[in-house]
Amino acid sequence: MALLVVGSVAFDDITTPQGRAPRVLGGSGTYFALAASFFTPVRLVAVVGDDFTAEDEAVLTDRGVDTRGLEHAFGKSFFWAGEYEADPNLRHTLKTELNVFENFDPKLPAEYHDSEVLFLGNIAPELQSQVRDQLGARAKLVGGDTMNYWITGRPDAVRHFLSRLHVLSINDSEAHLLTGESNLYRAARAILAQGPAAVIIKRGEHGVTLYSASQTFGVPAYPLEDVIDPTGAGDAFAGGVFGYLAQQNRWDDAALRRAVVYGSVMGSFTCERFGVERLRSLNEGEIAARYREFVALTRFDE
Amino acid sequence: MALLVVGSVAFDDITTPQGRAPRVLGGSGTYFALAASFFTPVRLVAVVGDDFTAEDEAVLTDRGVDTRGLEHAFGKSFFWAGEYEADPNLRHTLKTELNVFENFDPKLPAEYHDSEVLFLGNIAPELQSQVRDQLGARAKLVGGDTMNYWITGRPDAVRHFLSRLHVLSINDSEAHLLTGESNLYRAARAILAQGPAAVIIKRGEHGVTLYSASQTFGVPAYPLEDVIDPTGAGDAFAGGVFGYLAQQNRWDDAALRRAVVYGSVMGSFTCERFGVERLRSLNEGEIAARYREFVALTRFDE
Numbered sequence: 243m244a245l246l247v248v249g250s251v252a253f254d255d256i257t258t259p260q261g262r263a264p265r266v267l268g269g270s271g272t273y274f275a276l277a278a279s280f281f282t283p284v285r286l287v288a289v290v291g292d293d294f295t296a297e298d299e300a301v302l303t304d305r306g307v308d309t310r311g312l313e314h315a316f317g318k319s320f321f322w323a324g325e326y327e328a329d330p331n332l333r334h335t336l337k338t339e340l341n342v343f344e345n346f347d348p349k350l351p352a353e354y355h356d357s358e359v360l361f362l363g364n365i366a367p368e369l370q371s372q373v374r375d376q377l378g379a380r381a382k383l384v385g386g387d388t389m390n391y392w393i394t395g396r397p398d399a400v401r402h403f404l405s406r407l408h409v410l411s412i413n414d415s416e417a418h419l420l421t422g423e424s425n426l427y428r429a430a431r432a433i434l435a436q437g438p439a440a441v442i443i444k445r446g447e448h449g450v451t452l453y454s455a456s457q458t459f460g461v462p463a464y465p466l467e468d469v470i471d472p473t474g475a476g477d478a479f480a481g482g483v484f485g486y487l488a489q490q491n492r493w494d495d496a497a498l499r500r501a502v503v504y505g506s507v508m509g510s511f512t513c514e515r516f517g518v519e520r521l522r523s524l525n526e527g528e529i530a531a532r533y534r535e536f537v538a539l540t541r542f543d544e
Numbered sequence: 545m546a547l548l549v550v551g552s553v554a555f556d557d558i559t560t561p562q563g564r565a566p567r568v569l570g571g572s573g574t575y576f577a578l579a580a581s582f583f584t585p586v587r588l589v590a591v592v593g594d595d596f597t598a599e600d601e602a603v604l605t606d607r608g609v610d611t612r613g614l615e616h617a618f619g620k621s622f623f624w625a626g627e628y629e630a631d632p633n634l635r636h637t638l639k640t641e642l643n644v645f646e647n648f649d650p651k652l653p654a655e656y657h658d659s660e661v662l663f664l665g666n667i668a669p670e671l672q673s674q675v676r677d678q679l680g681a682r683a684k685l686v687g688g689d690t691m692n693y694w695i696t697g698r699p700d701a702v703r704h705f706l707s708r709l710h711v712l713s714i715n716d717s718e719a720h721l722l723t724g725e726s727n728l729y730r731a732a733r734a735i736l737a738q739g740p741a742a743v744i745i746k747r748g749e750h751g752v753t754l755y756s757a758s759q760t761f762g763v764p765a766y767p768l769e770d771v772i773d774p775t776g777a778g779d780a781f782a783g784g785v786f787g788y789l790a791q792q793n794r795w796d797d798a799a800l801r802r803a804v805v806y807g808s809v810m811g812s813f814t815c816e817r818f819g820v821e822r823l824r825s826l827n828e829g830e831i832a833a834r835y836r837e838f839v840a841l842t843r844f845d846e
Contacts (some may be wrong), residue, residue: 328726424630426749427767439598447728448750449764460764460841464753465729537846539762542801544839 244283244308244486246272248348249363249477251288251312252320255337256516259328260470266517267298269320270363270387273474276521277508278361279305280529282488285354287311287373291319291342301522310351315342323529330472330513347509349436350376359488361480362386362407365369367399374406383493385409385484387477393419405437408493411480413444426451427458440498442483442505444476452502459499461540463533464510471516475509478521482508509533546585546610546658547790549576550650551665551779553578553590553614554622557639561630562772568819569600572665575776578823579783579810580663582606584790584832587656589613593621593644603824606712612653617644632774632815633748652678661790663782664688664709669701676708685795687711687786689779695721707739710795713782715746728753729760742800744785744807746778752803754804761801763842766834773818777811780823784810797828809834823839826833 249271256263271288278284285308290298294314302309320343323336328441332370348369350357360377364387374384386407392400393416402421404410410433418424421432426443430453433441440454447469449462483505485494493501507529552574558565573590580586587610592600596616604611622645625638650671652659662679664672667687676686688709694702695718702722706712712735720726723734728745732755735743742756749771751764783806789795795803809831816822 403648425769425771427769431769445750448747451764451767453767458767458841459844460751460767461844462753462762462764465753465755465760465762466731467727467733469727496845503844534846537844538843539760540842542761542763542805542839542842543798544836 243358243488243491244285245278245359245361245484246285246287246350246354246357246377247271247278247361247363247481248287248365248370249274250320250343251290251294252322252343252367252519253293254473255321255323256471257325258330258471259326260468261516263471263516267301268322268474268517270474271475272302272518273477273512273521274361274363274481275302275307276305276518277478277512278308278485278488280508280526281482281485281504281526284308284485285311285357285438287348287350287354289315289346291315291317294319301518308543311354313349317342319491324473326472330469348373351428356380358382360384361484362403362488363477365390367392367396367403371399371406374455383408383487385411385480387411387480388416390416395520401436404433407438408437409440409442411442411444411483413446413476417441417443427453435542442502444479446472450479450502450506452498453500454495454530457495461501461503461506461536464506464536464539466510466513468515472513473517475512478512479505479509482506503533503536504529545660545790545793546587547654547661547663547786548587548589548659548669548679549580549663549665549783550575550589550672551597552622552645552667553592554624554645555595556775556819557623557625558773558775559627560632560773562714562770563630563818565773565818569603570624570776570819572776572779574604574820575779575814575823576663576783577604577609577664578607578820579780579814580787580790581609582810582826582828583784583787583806586610586787587613587659589650589652589656590618591615591644591648593617593619593824596621597611603820607824613656615651619644621645626775628774632771650675658682660684661786662686663786664705665779666691667707669694669698672705673701673708676705680808685710687713687782689713689782690718692718692721703738706735709740711742711744712740713744713746713785715748715778719743719745729755744804746781748774751802752781752808754800756797756800759797761804763805763808763838766808766841768812768815768840771815774815775819777814780814781807781811784808805835805838806831808838
């Protein structure tokens with residue numbers, strides 16, 4: 243089942259304690275699409291500037307990502323520069339240049355209108371709702387992300403977006419901010435009360451927890467000895483989750499649990515190299531092997 | 545198999561966002577002993593002052609804890625006052641009065657000399673090593689805890705203590721401080737290199753990870769909607785871990801995993817009421833039920 247993702251395609255300048263990657267391909271849509279491409283056909287809606295080359299696009303198309311929804315606009319692509327502390331949860335944004343992303347008005351190509359699984363990456367909540375409207379009832383499963391900037395600045399638009407979402411995938415600080423609840427379990431309950439059938443709360447090196455009316459599921463993070471670059475790990479996580487759900491064409495409790503583990507697998511690989519490097523070199527065998535490592539990491543006798 | 549614990553027995557004045565408990569029975573030895581008592585016979589070595597009443601001692605003996613090693617000294621018992629923020633990981637010490645604990649010189653009653661499982665709670669590292677010496681080769685399994693105060697102030701004594709320990713149970717900030725490693729996996733490897741066969745790193749609401757040469761095992765925290773009082777949760781965790789290991793009289797990989805889950809069960813119950821209240825009202829059926837909840841919380845299809 244085809245998975246449609248709307249998000250950002252950007253260039254990043256990344257500094258971590260392990261080194262620096264100046265001007266590498268990034269953006270939430272890129273990480274999501276590459277990760278999801280290992281599970282299902284992926285369609286990407288995003289905007290890039292004239293600095294985005296055929297070589298950049300080939301990073302996506304080499305993995306089979308459908309880029310007919312990638313709009314080429316005049317100007318420069320979204321640019322982000324950031325630096326991580328030794329604790330990879332601590333990140334400082336050095337520069338954000340929205341560029342062509344500032345006037346992004348996502349339009350779905352006619353060929354995308356039969357998409358049944360949709361993921362609305364971290365863009366303005368009004369745009370998220372607008373894309374969701376374009377698909378209407380055809381969208382069987384709608385997932386989404388948001389961030390502190392929108393939660394604080396556009397609370398009503400975020401609330402409206404949440405009310406039309408099946409699965410929200412956010413990190414713990416966003417969950418706290420969104421609900422005013424310091425306790426994660428209570429924050430999750432408050433989010434579920436706003437509409438989503440499930441909420442997945444990402445906690446970086448502390449793992450992930452999935453909450454729905456019928457279940458709570460927790461999985462620890464994969465123990466990485468070296469986190470080279472955590473950029474995009476959350477987006478690759480979401481790509482793994484929704485890629486797997488679209489592949490399976492079911493999202494019952496058991497499928498959601500496996501999806502969260504596949505998401506964790508994809509997020510952990512992403513941290514092993516700068517930018518999208520590791521997602522580009524990855525293969526299905528490595529994904530299956532790491533899934534089994536998650537089984538070994540978490541199993542205990544009943 | 546009898547489990548001997550050396551630790552503190554104290555009075556605590558606890559303030560949390562949920563309320564206040566003025567002068568309640570506490571201390572690492574108390575929480576550990578009560579939690580472990582659900583699994584195996586427990587022997588306690590600690591010191592109390594003349595403010596410690598027969599009623600206080602009955603809290604321990606009612607759960608079958610052997611208090612022949614509880615020394616009654618002239619003066620007041622160890623007293624601690626602290627306050628927690630809405631994030632239960634953020635705790636402020638308002639007052640620490642060592643009192644009789646300042647000159648604690650742990651002596652093992654003759655009846656304790658056949659103890660085969662030993663847990664050295666958070667006391668001065670020289671005292672931990674001294675107790676360990678008193679048991680000598682009879683101690684088949686030696687576990688221990690330490691804290692930032694000793695790691696910073698007595699690094700050599702902590703190092704010596706570590707070299708003679710089988711299982712270290714500490715929290716994440718202590719693991720970072722002990723090794724200078726910001727990455728938990730590397731911190732764990734560095735600790736294992738210093739002697740222990742296994743290290744259990746407690747991460748509060750983020751769960752627990754167990755590391756040894758042969759395995760890594762992670763378990764999320766139990767999702768508690770209301771954390772009434774986190775005091776003693778880490779000690780009750782350790783009590784569950786070593787109580788279970790002593791009960792089983794084995795500490796292979798699979799037993800260690802189950803022990804970590806039983807520890808998580810005991811830690812989670814402890815947070816549900818102020819002080820040791822919940823440990824006092826607890827029963828075996830509730831423990832078994834929560835263990836099954838941990839199974840449900842963590843299982844996914846292979």
